[in-house]
Amino acid sequence: MFDTNITLQQFLDAIGDTLYMVGMSLLIGTIFGSILGVIIVVTRRDGILSFPIIYTILNIIINIIRSVPFIILMVAIIPLTRSIVGTSIGTNAAIVPLIIFITPFIARLVENSLLEVGPGIVEAAESMGATPFQIIRYFILPEAFGSLILSLATATISLIGATAMAGTVGGGGVGDIAIVYGYQRYDTFAMVSTIIILILFVQLIQSTGNTLARWVRRR
Amino acid sequence: MIELRGIHKVYQKKDTEVHALKGVDLTIEQGDIFGVIGYSGAGKSTLVRLVNYLEQPTEGHVIVDGAYLAEQSPNALRQIKKQIGMIFQHFNLLESKTIYKNVAMPLILAKKSKKEIHARVSELLEFVGLADKAINYPSELSGGQKQRVGIARALATNPKILLCDEATSALDPQTTQSILDLLQRVNKEYGITIMLITHEMSVIQKICNKVAVMEEGKIIEQGSVLDVFGHPKHQTSRNFVQTVVKTDIPRRIKDHLNQQDVHVLTKLEMVGEHATQPILATLMQRFELTVSAVFTNMTEIQDTTLAIWYLDIQGKEADKINALSYLEAQGVRVEEVSI
Numbered sequence: 001m002f003d004t005n006i007t008l009q010q011f012l013d014a015i016g017d018t019l020y021m022v023g024m025s026l027l028i029g030t031i032f033g034s035i036l037g038v039i040i041v042v043t044r045r046d047g048i049l050s051f052p053i054i055y056t057i058l059n060i061i062i063n064i065i066r067s068v069p070f071i072i073l074m075v076a077i078i079p080l081t082r083s084i085v086g087t088s089i090g091t092n093a094a095i096v097p098l099i100i101f102i103t104p105f106i107a108r109l110v111e112n113s114l115l116e117v118g119p120g121i122v123e124a125a126e127s128m129g130a131t132p133f134q135i136i137r138y139f140i141l142p143e144a145f146g147s148l149i150l151s152l153a154t155a156t157i158s159l160i161g162a163t164a165m166a167g168t169v170g171g172g173g174v175g176d177i178a179i180v181y182g183y184q185r186y187d188t189f190a191m192v193s194t195i196i197i198l199i200l201f202v203q204l205i206q207s208t209g210n211t212l213a214r215w216v217r218r219r
Numbered sequence: 220m221i222e223l224r225g226i227h228k229v230y231q232k233k234d235t236e237v238h239a240l241k242g243v244d245l246t247i248e249q250g251d252i253f254g255v256i257g258y259s260g261a262g263k264s265t266l267v268r269l270v271n272y273l274e275q276p277t278e279g280h281v282i283v284d285g286a287y288l289a290e291q292s293p294n295a296l297r298q299i300k301k302q303i304g305m306i307f308q309h310f311n312l313l314e315s316k317t318i319y320k321n322v323a324m325p326l327i328l329a330k331k332s333k334k335e336i337h338a339r340v341s342e343l344l345e346f347v348g349l350a351d352k353a354i355n356y357p358s359e360l361s362g363g364q365k366q367r368v369g370i371a372r373a374l375a376t377n378p379k380i381l382l383c384d385e386a387t388s389a390l391d392p393q394t395t396q397s398i399l400d401l402l403q404r405v406n407k408e409y410g411i412t413i414m415l416i417t418h419e420m421s422v423i424q425k426i427c428n429k430v431a432v433m434e435e436g437k438i439i440e441q442g443s444v445l446d447v448f449g450h451p452k453h454q455t456s457r458n459f460v461q462t463v464v465k466t467d468i469p470r471r472i473k474d475h476l477n478q479q480d481v482h483v484l485t486k487l488e489m490v491g492e493h494a495t496q497p498i499l500a501t502l503m504q505r506f507e508l509t510v511s512a513v514f515t516n517m518t519e520i521q522d523t524t525l526a527i528w529y530l531d532i533q534g535k536e537a538d539k540i541n542a543l544s545y546l547e548a549q550g551v552r553v554e555e556v557s558i
Contacts, residue, residue, distance in 0.1 A: 124311035127271050128325045128376075129300035138324065142315045216315070 004189040006181050015197065017091050017172035021163045025098035026156055033103045033155075036062070037110025038136060048122060048132045062104040070101050070162045094163070094171030102159055109151035117143045146217040153209025157202050164198070174198060220412045221247040221270055221380065226279035228265050228436075239265045240276070241436040247414055247429075249379075252406050254423040254444070255416040256459055257433030263416040266433070267382050270414060271303045272296055284379060301329065304373030304411075308385035310365040312357040318344070318368050319353040325375040343371040347401060363394035370401060374409070381405060383415035387422060395419075399426050420459045424448070424520055432456045448520055449488050449527075449552065464518045466527050472514060473558050476531070481558075484513060485543070487528040488552040494526035496549065506542040508534035529556070 040058050043051040068076065074097040078088045081096040117140050125139040141148075164175020174194050182191025228240040239262045247253045257263045268274040269281050272288050281288045286299060312321050322343055326336045344350045347367040357365055366386060373381055383402065387395040403426050405411050417423065423430050423444060431441035432455060439453045448464055451457045461467060468484070476484075487498065494517065502510045514529040532539055543553050 118311075120307060120309055120311040121313065123273060124305070124307065126273055127300060127303070127305040127382075128328055129297035130328050131297065134328055138327065139313065143313055145315060 004181075004187055005185060006177060006187065006190050011174075011177065011193070014172060014174045014177045017176075018160065018163050018174050018201075021091060021094055021098060021166060021171060021173055022156065022159045024095050025102055026152075026159055028095075028099050029102035029106050029155070029159075030152065032099075033106025034110050036103065036107035037114065040107065040111050041114045041140075042132065042136065048126075048135055058107075062107055065100065065104045066108070070097070071165045073097055073101055074165065089170040091166075091172050094166035094173075098159060098162055098166065101162055102155060105158060106151070106155050109155055110148065113144045113147035113151050114140055116147055146213040149213040149216060150209050153205050156205050156209075160198065160201055160205075220249045220251070220284060221245070221253075221414060222280070222282040223266070223269065224280040224282070226266075226269065226276045226281070228262070228269070228274065229277045239436055243279075243436075243438055245431060245438065245441070247412060249412055250406070250410060251429055252402070252413045252415070252427045254427035254430045255414070255433060256418065256420060256423055256430060257416075258418060258455075261433040262436040263433050264384060267384055267414060267416045270380070270382055271300050271305060301325070301376045302378050303380045303382060304376070304378040305382040305384065306366065306369040306373050306386045308388050310357070310362075310369045312365055312368055312372075314357050316356075317353065318349060318355050318357065318360070321357065321368055322371045322375055324372060329376060339375060340371075343374055346374075346404075347371045361394075362390050363397060366390065366394075366398050367401065370398075370405065374405065374411075377409075379412060381411050381413045383413065383417075385417060386415060388417065388419070395422070396425070402426060420463045423459075424463050424518070428521060432459060444520055445490055445523070445525060448518070448525055449490065450554075464525070464527070465516050468514045468529055468558060476513065476558060481531055483555055483557050485530045485532050486554040486556050487526075487530060487546065488554070489524075489526045489528075489550075491523045493550045494524040496551075498528070498546070498551070501545075502530075502532070502542050506534070506538045506545070508532050508538055508542060 036058065040055055040062075041047060042049040043055040043058075045052055045055070047055070065073070074094070077097055077100060081093050082088045084096055085092045087093050121139050121143055122135060125135040130138065163171065163173045164178065166173060167176030167179050174197050178191055178194035181187040182194060223243055223245040226240050226243040227238070230237040230239055243262075243266060245266075255263045255266060265274055269276055270283060272281065275289070283299060284302065288296065288299065291299060313324070316324070319340055322340045323336050326339060331339075340353075341350070344353055347370055349364060349367050349371070352360065352364065357368065360368065369386075381402075386402075387398050390398060399422065402413060402415070406413050406426075415422070415427070427444050429442065430444050430447050431438045432447070432453065433439065434455050440447060440451065440456045447456060448460055451460045476482075489496070489498075499510055499512065502508050509532070511531045512528055513531050516527045518525045532542070547553050
């Protein structure tokens with residue numbers, strides 16, 4: 001019916017690869033990114049555990065990594081990737097740069113979300129004699145929860161974009177199909193269907209994020 | 220209960236220093252409802268935050284219930300804070316949690332059992348009249364209701380002191396009244412010492428027994444509310460008192476008297492039962508003086524009456540002197556004022 005060189009199986013595999021790469025790097029990136037985000041919020045000058053030196057150092061590191069476009073970052077850290085996963089080619093190899101790319105991004109998003117929680121809430125917590133850990137656990141995180149969900153949706157969408165570039169290092173995924181078949185072999189069907197799938201992914205994630213955030217905030 | 224001694228507070232801002240408090244001394248006794256009034260920027264917010272050490276003084280001592288706060292370990296300080304409840308102008312409730320959870324929060328932090336928490340929260344919600352709102356969220360409540368939640372939350376750990384930071388400034392007059400009534404009940408029923416800051420003299424008038432007036436980082440006048448309302452010494456205090464008690468003679472009356480060559484009036488200030496004495500009759504019959512009441516004002520303060528009268532007294536000088544010393548003996552404060 002369509003003039004195309006790719007099979008359905010290839011497509012499904014590619015979708016699986018994309019989900020795998022996004023899922024793994026999102027999971028690990030969220031863990032590190034959230035921790036980093038919390039640290040830069042509490043260590044800032046007026047933070048609840050003010051430690052400006054740590055804040056400044058982390059701030060600079062985050063900025064440096066975020067300055068490097070993903071496609072360059074991926075190539076630049078090949079030696080590191082190879083030392084961690086043993087190879088610089090393939091889906092697993094793509095996850096390393098994806099994590100390094102998304103962690104500082106999530107840290108920034110988390111930072112923004114947490115800073116949205118007004119100083120009044122923190123003041124109320126301190127007036128109750130809450131420990132810094134309790135302030136984060138019982139006050140800041142629950143109040144920022146809706147915003148954090150939206151941040152995570154943004155991060156996920158950003159990751160999907162990055163995985164499309166992971167094709168460059170043989171990472172696979174739907175982006176890879178678009179480049180290898182759609183672009184390099186003039187397979188219009190492959191190109192269009194890839195784009196449609198990416199659009200569907202993004203729509204799904206954003207609306208899920210919106211719904212969850214609204215639900216959390218309404219409660 | 221609360222003692223502030225020689226407090227200075229300096230904020231470092233980039234290149235400049237902001238001297239927020241300049242040598243403040245203050246003592247709040249157990250059971251007081253102590254009001255601090257001042258215009259914005261006078262330093263009252265900083266002052267109230269010293270008491271639970273949300274702010275640390277640059278110089279001076281904060282002593283709460285015998286404990287010097289500066290000498291406490293972070294842990295000991297947190298324990299002291301649990302003895303001091305605080306409510307805020309903008310309530311500072313957790314929007315993501317129910318009213319029940321909001322009130323329970325200090326108890327959760329103190330790691331109380333679920334059963335204990337339930338009993339205490341139910342009691343508190345009953346006390347503030349919000350028992351039916353336990354499962355609601357703050358966004359579903361009115362401002363007055365939110366402040367009631369704030370009060371319930373502040374009382375959760377059975378504190379000895381309640382700090383109120385402009386607690387009624389975001390509320391309409393009627394709601395303000397109901398919150399003030401509630402604060403009075405907190406003071407009477409639980410015996411909690413209250414320190415409140417406000418820029419509204421009517422708040423002081425309604426519930427405080429003592430007041431301090433602040434201006435530019437200093438306390439310019441302090442004393443019992445009746446004293447300060449009766450004869451404010453400082454111009455700023457007078458301005459505040461004027462907002463609720465009209466003690467100044469209106470301009471038109473002054474002009475009229477001056478035209479009639481009256482330049483000196485006798486100001487009487489009477490408190491409580493003295494305010495209901497038949498003063499005019501006594502002056503006229505017993506001392507045979509001609510008396511006209513030029514201007515009078517009666518104000519309810521702390522369940523008692525403060526009456527201020529400006530009299531134009533004519534008659535023999537000796538009779539007048541006798542009359543005034545008689546009044547003073549009756550507990551009336553007498554003052555000659557030129558107009």
